[in-house]
Amino acid sequence: xxKKKEVTVEERLRALYDxxxxxxxxxxIRNVRGELPLEVRDLEDEVEGLKTRLQKLDDSLVxxxxxxxxxxxxxxxxxxxxxxYSEQQKNVRNNREYNSLTKETEFQELEIQLAEKHIKEFNxxxxxxxxxxxxxxxxxxxxxxxxxHKKGExxxxxxxxxxxxxxxxxxxxxYKTSIEERLVNAYSRIRxxxxxxxxxVPIERGASGGSFxxxxxxxxxxxxxxxxxxxxxxxxRILVDEALANEQKxxxxxxxxxx
Numbered sequence: 001x002x003k004k005k006e007v008t009v010e011e012r013l014r015a016l017y018d019x020x021x022x023x024x025x026x027x028x029i030r031n032v033r034g035e036l037p038l039e040v041r042d043l044e045d046e047v048e049g050l051k052t053r054l055q056k057l058d059d060s061l062v063x064x065x066x067x068x069x070x071x072x073x074x075x076x077x078x079x080x081x082x083x084x085y086s087e088q089q090k091n092v093r094n095n096r097e098y099n100s101l102t103k104e105t106e107f108q109e110l111e112i113q114l115a116e117k118h119i120k121e122f123n124x125x126x127x128x129x130x131x132x133x134x135x136x137x138x139x140x141x142x143x144x145x146x147x148x149h150k151k152g153e154x155x156x157x158x159x160x161x162x163x164x165x166x167x168x169x170x171x172x173x174x175y176k177t178s179i180e181e182r183l184v185n186a187y188s189r190i191r192x193x194x195x196x197x198x199x200x201v202p203i204e205r206g207a208s209g210g211s212f213x214x215x216x217x218x219x220x221x222x223x224x225x226x227x228x229x230x231x232x233x234x235x236x237r238i239l240v241d242e243a244l245a246n247e248q249k250x251x252x253x254x255x256x257x258x259x
Contacts, residue, residue, distance in 0.1 A: 010226040012179065013200075013240050014248055016187060019175045020200040021252040026168045027197050029161045036154045043147040050140040057133050064122045064129075071115040071122070078108040078115070167259040183229075190236055200238045202245030211235040 085101045085108070092098045176184050190199035201209035203223060208215055213234045215223070223230050224241040231238055 007180075008226075009228055010244075012183060013226055013229065013238075013244060015175060015179050016183060016200045016238060017202075017240050017245060017248045018252055019172060019179065019187065020198065021248060022168055022172045022175060023191070023197065025252075025256060026165060026172065029165045029168075032161065033154070033157050036150065036157065040147065040150050040154055043143060043150060047140065047143050047147055050136055050143060054133065054136050054140065057129055057136065061126060061129055061133075064126050068119050068122050071119050074115045075112050078111045081105075081108045164256075164259050168256075171255070171259075187238070190231075190238065194235055194237060198237060200240060201232075202240050202242045204242060208232040208235065208237060208239060211237065215239070 082105050085105045089098055089101045092101065179187075187199045191197045198209070201211075203209065203215055203220060206214055206217075206220065211232060211234050213232065215232075219230065220241075222228070223239050224243075226241070226244065229238060
């Protein structure tokens with residue numbers, strides 16, 4: 001039985017940096033989209049909110065119309081009673097009955113005045129609400145136009161990048177399976193905790209890429225020897241030498257061009 005070939009430290013470093021390049025490419029694609037998905041979601045919520053507000057305003061108009069009808073009916077009923085009392089006053093037998101009917105008539109006249117006052121107030125509320133409805137409709141139209149524009153922008157970006165992003169995510173998972181789990185977990189942990197998601201960085205002009213802390217010459221020599229995995233003491237990032245990084249960048253650029 002053939003002995004399984006042992007993966008060297010250099011091969012692990014190359015695989016990790018390849019994975020970093022793939023994930024960084026995904027990050028770039030998502031950065032191009034930027035805040036657009038959030039903007040679209042916020043606009044959709046705003047449009048729904050405005051539609052709900054319009055519905056409530058329309059419902060309140062219906063309610064006010066019903067109240068006006070109710071008050072008009074009350075006025076008609078009061079007028080009918082006044083007419084009735086007026087007829088009854090012609091046939092009263094004494095002053096007490098006459099005075100009683102007079103009081104009833106006065107009460108109905110007050111009911112009419114109060115109902116007319118309420119109708120006037122309801123009509124004023126209707127006019128005010130109609131103004132708010134017009135303003136809300138105008139705002140809704142403007143927001144719907146803006147939403148359509150932003151959705152168009154987002155869909156255009158998605159159509160350009162979605163296929164590449166999905167292919168890259170698939171590649172990322174493939175590359176992870178070729179790296180031992182311990183290293184993948186360390187890579188993922190570092191990536192979450194550092195700026196720009198850079199967990200594996202090359203040495204550039206004697207400093208750690210991404211953090212710019214100078215690396216001592218002895219440590220630089222160790223990194224260039226590719227005999228062990230070395231992390232930056234300041235940021236915790238995994239370090240690779242510039243030559244290895246350039247070789248892997250060239251290789252991955254060819255891969256990206258095919259996606």
